[in-house]
Amino acid sequence: MVRVKRSKTAKKKRKKALKATKGFRWGRKSKYRAAKEALMHARTYQYRDRRRKKRERRALWQIKINAAVRQLGLTYSQFIAGLKKRKIEIDRKILANLAEENPAVFKEIVNKIKV
Numbered sequence: 001m002v003r004v005k006r007s008k009t010a011k012k013k014r015k016k017a018l019k020a021t022k023g024f025r026w027g028r029k030s031k032y033r034a035a036k037e038a039l040m041h042a043r044t045y046q047y048r049d050r051r052r053k054k055r056e057r058r059a060l061w062q063i064k065i066n067a068a069v070r071q072l073g074l075t076y077s078q079f080i081a082g083l084k085k086r087k088i089e090i091d092r093k094i095l096a097n098l099a100e101e102n103p104a105v106f107k108e109i110v111n112k113i114k115v
Helices: 007-020 032-071 076-085 092-101 103-114
Strands: none
Touching (some): 032 076, 032 092, 076 103, 092 103
16 A cells, blocks of 8 residues: 655645634644634634524614614513514514614504504
């Protein structure tokens, strides 16, 4: 069997890892062993936080809607229940955007629910 020297592929692998850790602090950007460990953790957090971001955004929309609805004399839960009862299908992202940027339109939606 032929002897395989890995210098070319090993160097490529190490360079790829070090390139990915560019901007990391301390030795994690320049020492391969530390960089490999840091990358492993970073990728775990990256995967987890792509899902967490969605949760945080939805919570933020709910807070914005609640604040806008309370000024108009309802609570968030009453507002959402009213939307479902009247079969108004607007998602929370759009509602939060309306509450922030077009209060007049948002007020009309709330008035339809209050009736």
